[in-house]
Amino acid sequence: MKKRKTLYGLLAGVSILFILYALAKNFVFDPAAEGFLSHKTGLKRELNLPVWLNVMYVHVAFACIAMASGLLNFSKRFFEKSRKLHRINGYVYIVSVLLVVLTSGYMAPYATGGKISSIGFNLLNMVWPLITITALIQIKKKRMIRHRNWMIRSYAFCFTNLLIHLITSLFHQGFGLVYATSYTIGLYGSMVLLLVIPYILIRKIGPSREIANPPRMM
Ligand code: HEM
Numbered sequence: 001m002k003k004r005k006t007l008y009g010l011l012a013g014v015s016i017l018f019i020l021y022a023l024a025k026n027f028v029f030d031p032a033a034e035g036f037l038s039h040k041t042g043l044k045r046e047l048n049l050p051v052w053l054n055v056m057y058v059h060v061a062f063a064c065i066a067m068a069s070g071l072l073n074f075s076k077r078f079f080e081k082s083r084k085l086h087r088i089n090g091y092v093y094i095v096s097v098l099l100v101v102l103t104s105g106y107m108a109p110y111a112t113g114g115k116i117s118s119i120g121f122n123l124l125n126m127v128w129p130l131i132t133i134t135a136l137i138q139i140k141k142k143r144m145i146r147h148r149n150w151m152i153r154s155y156a157f158c159f160t161n162l163l164i165h166l167i168t169s170l171f172h173q174g175f176g177l178v179y180a181t182s183y184t185i186g187l188y189g190s191m192v193l194l195l196v197i198p199y200i201l202i203r204k205i206g207p208s209r210e211i212a213n214p215p216r217m218m
Contacts, residue, residue, distance in 0.1 A: 039179040059103035066096035070155045113184035163190035
Protein backbone atom coordinates (compact mmCIF):
# COMPACT_ATOMS: atom_id res chain seq x y z
CA MET A 1 0.00 0.00 0.00
CA LYS A 2 2.78 2.40 1.05
CA LYS A 3 4.83 1.34 -1.98
CA ARG A 4 1.93 2.24 -4.28
CA LYS A 5 1.42 5.63 -2.63
CA THR A 6 5.11 6.45 -3.05
CA LEU A 7 4.98 5.33 -6.66
CA TYR A 8 1.93 7.49 -7.36
CA GLY A 9 3.59 10.47 -5.66
CA LEU A 10 6.65 9.99 -7.85
CA LEU A 11 4.56 9.66 -11.00
CA ALA A 12 2.53 12.75 -10.09
CA GLY A 13 5.70 14.78 -9.45
CA VAL A 14 7.33 13.83 -12.77
CA SER A 15 4.09 14.24 -14.77
CA ILE A 16 3.17 17.65 -13.31
CA LEU A 17 6.70 19.00 -13.76
CA PHE A 18 6.78 17.78 -17.36
CA ILE A 19 3.33 19.23 -18.17
CA LEU A 20 4.44 22.63 -16.80
CA TYR A 21 7.72 22.41 -18.72
CA ALA A 22 6.01 21.45 -22.01
CA LEU A 23 3.44 24.26 -21.70
CA ALA A 24 6.03 26.89 -20.74
CA LYS A 25 8.54 25.89 -23.42
CA ASN A 26 6.14 25.55 -26.34
CA PHE A 27 3.63 28.32 -25.57
CA VAL A 28 5.74 30.91 -23.72
CA PHE A 29 9.50 30.64 -24.20
CA ASP A 30 9.83 29.15 -27.70
CA PRO A 31 6.41 29.31 -29.42
CA ALA A 32 8.03 29.36 -32.87
CA ALA A 33 9.91 26.13 -31.98
CA GLU A 34 13.08 27.81 -33.28
CA GLY A 35 15.39 25.65 -31.19
CA PHE A 36 13.84 22.40 -32.40
CA LEU A 37 13.36 23.48 -36.02
CA SER A 38 16.98 24.67 -36.33
CA HIS A 39 18.00 20.98 -36.38
CA LYS A 40 15.78 20.18 -39.36
CA THR A 41 18.16 20.19 -42.29
CA GLY A 42 17.77 18.49 -45.67
CA LEU A 43 14.01 17.92 -45.41
CA LYS A 44 12.70 15.89 -48.36
CA ARG A 45 9.39 17.79 -48.41
CA GLU A 46 8.77 21.46 -47.79
CA LEU A 47 7.45 22.29 -44.36
CA ASN A 48 4.53 24.72 -44.17
CA LEU A 49 5.64 26.48 -41.00
CA PRO A 50 2.36 28.14 -39.85
CA VAL A 51 0.44 24.88 -40.35
CA TRP A 52 3.17 22.79 -38.69
CA LEU A 53 3.25 25.14 -35.70
CA ASN A 54 -0.52 25.11 -35.24
CA VAL A 55 -0.56 21.32 -35.47
CA MET A 56 2.24 21.23 -32.90
CA TYR A 57 0.25 23.47 -30.50
CA VAL A 58 -2.75 21.12 -30.73
CA HIS A 59 -0.36 18.18 -30.29
CA VAL A 60 1.24 19.62 -27.14
CA ALA A 61 -2.08 20.79 -25.67
CA PHE A 62 -3.72 17.36 -25.99
CA ALA A 63 -0.53 15.60 -24.90
CA CYS A 64 -0.72 17.63 -21.67
CA ILE A 65 -4.44 16.87 -21.26
CA ALA A 66 -3.69 13.15 -21.77
CA MET A 67 -0.94 13.31 -19.14
CA ALA A 68 -3.16 15.13 -16.63
CA SER A 69 -6.29 13.02 -17.16
CA GLY A 70 -4.30 9.78 -17.11
CA LEU A 71 -2.57 10.78 -13.89
CA LEU A 72 -5.90 11.64 -12.26
CA ASN A 73 -7.40 8.31 -13.22
CA PHE A 74 -4.56 6.40 -11.54
CA SER A 75 -5.52 8.06 -8.25
CA LYS A 76 -7.27 5.59 -5.93
CA ARG A 77 -8.94 8.44 -4.05
CA PHE A 78 -10.39 9.89 -7.27
CA PHE A 79 -11.62 6.44 -8.35
CA GLU A 80 -13.27 5.79 -4.98
CA LYS A 81 -14.91 9.23 -4.95
CA SER A 82 -16.73 8.75 -8.22
CA ARG A 83 -16.57 5.94 -10.71
CA LYS A 84 -18.62 8.08 -13.08
CA LEU A 85 -15.96 10.81 -13.09
CA HIS A 86 -13.28 8.15 -13.56
CA ARG A 87 -15.19 6.92 -16.62
CA ILE A 88 -15.73 10.41 -18.10
CA ASN A 89 -12.08 11.31 -17.47
CA GLY A 90 -11.10 8.02 -19.11
CA TYR A 91 -12.87 9.08 -22.30
CA VAL A 92 -11.13 12.48 -22.10
CA TYR A 93 -7.84 10.53 -22.01
CA ILE A 94 -8.78 8.37 -25.02
CA VAL A 95 -9.89 11.34 -27.14
CA SER A 96 -6.67 13.18 -26.20
CA VAL A 97 -4.54 10.17 -27.19
CA LEU A 98 -6.34 10.02 -30.55
CA LEU A 99 -5.72 13.73 -31.14
CA VAL A 100 -2.04 13.40 -30.20
CA VAL A 101 -1.55 10.59 -32.73
CA LEU A 102 -3.61 12.39 -35.37
CA THR A 103 -1.40 15.49 -35.10
CA SER A 104 1.66 13.26 -34.87
CA GLY A 105 0.54 11.71 -38.19
CA TYR A 106 0.80 15.15 -39.79
CA MET A 107 4.24 15.90 -38.29
CA ALA A 108 5.79 12.44 -38.79
CA PRO A 109 6.78 12.90 -42.49
CA TYR A 110 8.85 15.95 -41.47
CA ALA A 111 10.48 14.22 -38.50
CA THR A 112 14.03 15.12 -37.51
CA GLY A 113 16.31 12.31 -38.67
CA GLY A 114 14.38 11.65 -41.91
CA LYS A 115 12.57 8.54 -43.09
CA ILE A 116 13.79 6.24 -40.32
CA SER A 117 12.38 8.61 -37.69
CA SER A 118 9.11 8.97 -39.65
CA ILE A 119 8.73 5.17 -39.61
CA GLY A 120 9.33 5.09 -35.84
CA PHE A 121 6.71 7.78 -35.21
CA ASN A 122 4.19 6.05 -37.45
CA LEU A 123 4.75 2.82 -35.51
CA LEU A 124 4.00 4.74 -32.32
CA ASN A 125 0.91 6.20 -34.02
CA MET A 126 -0.44 2.69 -34.42
CA VAL A 127 0.75 1.05 -31.20
CA TRP A 128 -0.39 3.74 -28.73
CA PRO A 129 -4.08 3.83 -29.78
CA LEU A 130 -4.11 0.01 -30.01
CA ILE A 131 -2.85 -0.33 -26.43
CA THR A 132 -5.27 2.35 -25.23
CA ILE A 133 -8.28 0.74 -26.92
CA THR A 134 -7.23 -2.63 -25.45
CA ALA A 135 -7.42 -1.03 -21.98
CA LEU A 136 -10.96 0.14 -22.79
CA ILE A 137 -12.01 -3.29 -24.09
CA GLN A 138 -10.68 -4.93 -20.91
CA ILE A 139 -12.80 -2.74 -18.64
CA LYS A 140 -15.85 -3.27 -20.86
CA LYS A 141 -15.31 -6.97 -20.08
CA LYS A 142 -14.99 -6.04 -16.36
CA ARG A 143 -11.40 -7.23 -16.16
CA MET A 144 -10.09 -4.67 -13.67
CA ILE A 145 -6.49 -5.79 -13.32
CA ARG A 146 -5.98 -6.22 -17.04
CA HIS A 147 -7.56 -2.79 -17.58
CA ARG A 148 -5.16 -1.23 -15.05
CA ASN A 149 -2.15 -2.97 -16.61
CA TRP A 150 -3.05 -1.88 -20.16
CA MET A 151 -3.58 1.66 -18.88
CA ILE A 152 -0.11 1.59 -17.30
CA ARG A 153 1.28 0.49 -20.70
CA SER A 154 -0.71 3.23 -22.44
CA TYR A 155 0.21 6.00 -19.98
CA ALA A 156 3.91 5.25 -20.44
CA PHE A 157 3.59 6.70 -23.97
CA CYS A 158 2.87 10.11 -22.44
CA PHE A 159 6.59 10.19 -21.65
CA THR A 160 7.66 9.70 -25.28
CA ASN A 161 8.74 13.30 -25.76
CA LEU A 162 10.55 13.49 -22.42
CA LEU A 163 12.46 10.27 -23.10
CA ILE A 164 13.32 11.24 -26.69
CA HIS A 165 14.84 14.52 -25.48
CA LEU A 166 16.71 12.91 -22.58
CA ILE A 167 18.29 10.25 -24.81
CA THR A 168 18.94 12.78 -27.61
CA SER A 169 20.77 15.08 -25.18
CA LEU A 170 22.83 12.17 -23.88
CA PHE A 171 24.01 11.22 -27.39
CA HIS A 172 24.26 14.77 -28.79
CA GLN A 173 25.76 16.67 -25.85
CA GLY A 174 27.26 13.71 -24.00
CA PHE A 175 28.76 11.66 -26.84
CA GLY A 176 29.01 14.41 -29.49
CA LEU A 177 26.85 12.71 -32.16
CA VAL A 178 25.05 14.94 -34.69
CA TYR A 179 21.64 16.07 -33.47
CA ALA A 180 19.56 14.26 -36.12
CA THR A 181 21.25 10.91 -35.45
CA SER A 182 20.94 11.40 -31.69
CA TYR A 183 17.23 12.18 -32.19
CA THR A 184 16.64 8.95 -34.13
CA ILE A 185 18.47 6.99 -31.43
CA GLY A 186 16.35 8.89 -28.87
CA LEU A 187 13.17 7.89 -30.67
CA TYR A 188 13.97 4.16 -30.95
CA GLY A 189 15.56 4.10 -27.49
CA SER A 190 12.43 5.60 -25.98
CA MET A 191 10.25 3.06 -27.83
CA VAL A 192 12.17 0.25 -26.13
CA LEU A 193 11.93 1.94 -22.71
CA LEU A 194 8.20 2.61 -23.19
CA LEU A 195 7.65 -1.13 -23.45
CA VAL A 196 10.19 -2.27 -20.83
CA ILE A 197 9.41 0.19 -17.99
CA PRO A 198 5.66 -0.65 -17.75
CA TYR A 199 6.53 -4.37 -17.95
CA ILE A 200 8.80 -4.03 -14.88
CA LEU A 201 6.29 -1.79 -13.09
CA ILE A 202 3.38 -4.18 -13.61
CA ARG A 203 5.44 -7.09 -12.29
CA LYS A 204 6.54 -5.02 -9.28
CA ILE A 205 3.10 -3.82 -8.17
CA GLY A 206 1.32 -7.09 -8.91
CA PRO A 207 -2.44 -7.46 -8.53
CA SER A 208 -4.07 -5.28 -5.90
CA ARG A 209 -6.31 -7.08 -3.41
CA GLU A 210 -8.99 -4.42 -3.66
CA ILE A 211 -9.28 -4.55 -7.41
CA ALA A 212 -8.71 -8.29 -7.66
CA ASN A 213 -11.88 -8.74 -5.57
CA PRO A 214 -13.97 -5.65 -6.28
CA PRO A 215 -17.05 -5.13 -4.10
CA ARG A 216 -20.19 -6.48 -5.74
CA MET A 217 -22.20 -3.83 -7.50
CA MET A 218 -25.98 -3.68 -7.24
C1 HEM B 1 2.31 12.78 -24.53
C2 HEM B 1 3.41 13.51 -24.43
C3 HEM B 1 3.99 14.27 -25.59
C4 HEM B 1 4.36 15.57 -25.58
C5 HEM B 1 4.32 16.52 -24.40
C6 HEM B 1 4.81 15.88 -26.92
C7 HEM B 1 5.31 17.10 -27.31
C8 HEM B 1 5.89 17.36 -28.52
C9 HEM B 1 6.57 18.57 -28.87
C10 HEM B 1 6.77 19.77 -27.95
C11 HEM B 1 7.00 18.46 -30.13
C12 HEM B 1 7.79 19.52 -30.93
C13 HEM B 1 9.23 19.17 -30.97
C14 HEM B 1 9.89 19.01 -29.65
O1 HEM B 1 10.17 20.01 -28.97
O2 HEM B 1 10.10 17.84 -29.27
C15 HEM B 1 6.60 17.16 -30.59
C16 HEM B 1 6.89 16.67 -31.82
C17 HEM B 1 6.43 15.48 -32.30
N1 HEM B 1 5.72 14.53 -31.60
FE1 HEM B 1 5.14 14.68 -29.70
N2 HEM B 1 4.68 14.77 -27.72
C18 HEM B 1 4.19 13.76 -26.94
C19 HEM B 1 3.93 12.47 -27.34
C20 HEM B 1 4.04 12.03 -28.63
C21 HEM B 1 3.70 10.70 -29.08
C22 HEM B 1 3.19 9.58 -28.19
C23 HEM B 1 3.93 10.67 -30.42
C24 HEM B 1 3.71 9.54 -31.37
C25 HEM B 1 2.64 8.76 -31.30
C26 HEM B 1 4.43 11.96 -30.81
C27 HEM B 1 4.78 12.33 -32.09
C28 HEM B 1 5.43 13.49 -32.44
C29 HEM B 1 5.99 13.80 -33.75
C30 HEM B 1 5.90 12.93 -35.00
C31 HEM B 1 6.63 15.03 -33.65
C32 HEM B 1 7.44 15.76 -34.73
C33 HEM B 1 8.88 15.34 -34.54
C34 HEM B 1 9.83 16.01 -35.49
O3 HEM B 1 9.45 16.94 -36.18
O4 HEM B 1 10.99 15.59 -35.51
N3 HEM B 1 4.48 12.76 -29.71
N4 HEM B 1 5.92 16.53 -29.61
